[in-house]
Amino acid sequence: MFHPLRVRAIERITDDAVAVTFAVPAELRETFRHTPGQHLNVRYTVDGEEIRRSYSICAPAAEAPAEPVLRVGIRMVDGGAFSTYALKELAVGDEVQAMAPMGRFVLRPRPGLFAAVVGGSGITPVLSIAATLLSREPLARFCLIRSDRTAASTMFLDEVADLKDRYPDRFQLVTALSREEQSAGLPSGRLDRERLTGLLPALLPVADVDGWFLCGPFGLVRGAESALRALGVERTRIHQEIFHVDDGSAAPATARVASPSDSTLTATLHGRSGSWPVKDAESLLETVLRSRSDAPYACKGGVCGTCRAFLVSGEVRMDRNFALEPEETGAGFVLACQSHPLTPEVELDFDR
Ligand code: FES
Structure with missing residues (x-):
């Protein structure tokens, strides 16, 4: 079921991405209280055509009775009708329709060591997961391994830097840029299966990680999963969410089988x-x-x-x-x- 929400704020966070915050009316507070990692399905009509998209919530989860902060990250996708609209035309005060937060790529705060491998806008749900976990659970630690094309295209740089400042002993950040060298962090290049298989054991005690969160493009998520499996991590400890499927590189669709004609x-x-x-x-x-x-x-x-x-x-x-x-x-x-x-x-x- 969709509910009307008004845009409260729009912040440009990179050249091609914005963070949009929606105001939550008092009567919808419980409906829109999210579990860290969930996303929001929004519906909007552009040029007479109904568009639906899901966007992950980047804000930490607010505990009752505080007003939930519904802030989502939106990156421009080539040919993406809603992202183009959000970046170019959406304005404070506009109304969009949104469903209650949903999704099972979540982490409810608990003690332990958790880690994430994210690419591009895959940082969005993981930012909510890490920020909520570290603020609510003093016995939790989080290691974030993120991959982006360039520093300028990296979403939520300030928010991630803030986690590092606030939790220096419990938050570990490793960055890799695929298209430029950086003064600190990993040498440039993509984080693929081979690189991660060598890298992860050098960064953290892989076997002690209670939960892995993989989020981003299909190739990165599948490569990270494959690296973790090769390192002996049980599948039940690996959670994944794919943001973009490049049809050329994705696993092939199952072979077409004729459906009964009168089902x-x-x-x-x-x-x-x-x-x-x-x-x-x-x-x-x-x-x-x-x-x-x-x-x-x-x-x-x-x-x-x-x-x-x-x-x-x-x-x-x-x-x-x-x-x-x-x-x-x-x-x-x-x-x-x-x-x-x-x-x-x-x-x-x-x-x-
Ligand atoms: S509508 Fe997204 S998986 Fe079916």
Whole structure:
């Protein structure tokens, strides 16, 4: 369900990125209280076309009864309708529609050692995670390894520097720039699997890390995951969120299998059920959206996880999945925007 929020502040944080803060009315405070790492799905109409995007919340999580700070980082994406709009036209006082914060790439503050490998705008949710953790949990430590193209394109430089000043003994920062040399930090170059496999054990006791948070472009996240697995880290300690999937480099979509031509989808959404025929080649999300405009989605690309639904019966194939963990698919969850029926009858439950 969407709620109207007004833009309270817009700050330019790099040449191609802004931080946008939304005002939260008193009656929506609990609705918009986020767990560090979650994102906000926003909806806006540009030139008559409805645009939906998900943006991670960068602000630390506020504890009740304080007003939640809904500040998101938005980087200009080539051809990205909302990011272009946000950077060029969005103004203080404008209204956008937003869903309550969601997402499972989260860390609730607890004692321990945590680490993150992030690239580009992947810093956004991790900034909220690290800032909340360090301020609320005196027995927690955090190591941030970040990769950016250049210093000028690095988002939230000041906020990260502030963490270093505030928590010198508990916050470790390692930066790598892929396209320029820096006076401190790592030599320039990308953080790929080979480099991380050698680097991580030199930076911190890998086996003692209680949780790893990987966030950014597909190549960096998959490379970091592969390095950690090679270093013996259990998969259950690795949390990941992919921000951009470059279709040329991403894992191939599953081979296309013909769907039965007369499949019927039954779906439950917000307590109401309906059944509809699935049209040729459309995803199950599109089938639902034809009759139920309240079906949840943001990216329609298998990345954000907003369209997650429980497969009650029948079988589906997913074109691609960059959002659900193996435990979730194993438990029966699918991404509706990527799912196509393999059986004449399929039933989804969006409420679980
Ligand atoms: S809408 Fe983003 S994964 Fe389906």
